[in-house]
Amino acid sequence: MANILMSIRERRVLTCQGSEIAKRWLGAPGSTVKPLSLLALLDAGKVNENEEFECPGQLILAGRSLNCSHPKVPVPMNVSRAIAYSCNCAVAHFAQRFAPGELEEALLRYGLASRSGLLPGTEAVGFAGAETGAEQQLQALGEQGVTATPLGLLAAYRRMARRSADPKMRPIIEGMEGAVEFGTAQRARLQRVRVAGKTGSVRMPSGFQAAWFAGFAPSLLPEVAVVVLAQGRSGGSDAAPVAGRLLREYFGARA
Numbered sequence: 455m456a457n458i459l460m461s462i463r464e465r466r467v468l469t470c471q472g473s474e475i476a477k478r479w480l481g482a483p484g485s486t487v488k489p490l491s492l493l494a495l496l497d498a499g500k501v502n503e504n505e506e507f508e509c510p511g512q513l514i515l516a517g518r519s520l521n522c523s524h525p526k527v528p529v530p531m532n533v534s535r536a537i538a539y540s541c542n543c544a545v546a547h548f549a550q551r552f553a554p555g556e557l558e559e560a561l562l563r564y565g566l567a568s569r570s571g572l573l574p575g576t577e578a579v580g581f582a583g584a585e586t587g588a589e590q591q592l593q594a595l596g597e598q599g600v601t602a603t604p605l606g607l608l609a610a611y612r613r614m615a616r617r618s619a620d621p622k623m624r625p626i627i628e629g630m631e632g633a634v635e636f637g638t639a640q641r642a643r644l645q646r647v648r649v650a651g652k653t654g655s656v657r658m659p660s661g662f663q664a665a666w667f668a669g670f671a672p673s674l675l676p677e678v679a680v681v682v683l684a685q686g687r688s689g690g691s692d693a694a695p696v697a698g699r700l701l702r703e704y705f706g707a708r709a
């Protein structure tokens with residue numbers, strides 16, 4: 455549907471398929487928001503990277519069932535494992551610490567809901583808004599109260615990539631590396647280049663199933679950021695392999 459690879463330093467699109475969808479498709483970004491949510495908590499000093507939380511596996515927010523789909527993990531969750539395993543329970547738990555409107559502000563600051571200007575022509579803009587505590591927890595999971603275009607998500611991941619040397623980013627990058635090494639994003643893995651990535655799978659009210667991958671590489675000295683939006687049941691099986699192909703093409707013999 456849409457896939458875009460961009461140079462981080464030059465802020466320039468290198469390859470793009472489905473540019474109209476990249477500019478205009480708007481929907482919930484699902485779990486690709488989790489790294490941004492947890493980074494906002496780290497930035498605000500509301501969580502630290504060593505804090506642990508035992509995942510109960512089951513989660514209901516505003517009447518919606520959002521149970522974790524990761525296998526049982528023998529250790530408690532922390533920031534990086536919550537990303538690597540895409541743990542809904544841990545992210546929703548930590549997200550209770552946001553003041554009203556705090557996450558919304560952070561997501562807007564990351565450019566998630568702004569015009570990126572990365573491609574010529576008219577571009578749709580996303581939205582971030584949540585009122586109650588449960589709404590803000592759903593927002594932190596990327597399920598509700600936040601929409602983005604593929605370009606908006608790409609711009610937000612580029613901003614994270616630009617901070618790769620910031621100590622606050624360390625658990626976030628570790629988590630996204632884990633997602634690619636042993637989590638849902640394994641099909642974006644490269645042999646010799648470390649990829650930091652996150653998948654998302656969202657069922658839209660229309661019934662459309664959006665499969666996302668967002669990430670950057672190399673994880674510690676990022677050169678490129680990539681976003682894939684595909685139609686399919688899961689980001690891991692439908693979007694991550696496309697991202698893997700784009701990254702292999704970019705890195706060539708280095709991959």
Ligand SMILES: [Zn+2]
Pocket residue numbers: 509510511522523524540541542543544
């Ligand atoms: Zn969990």
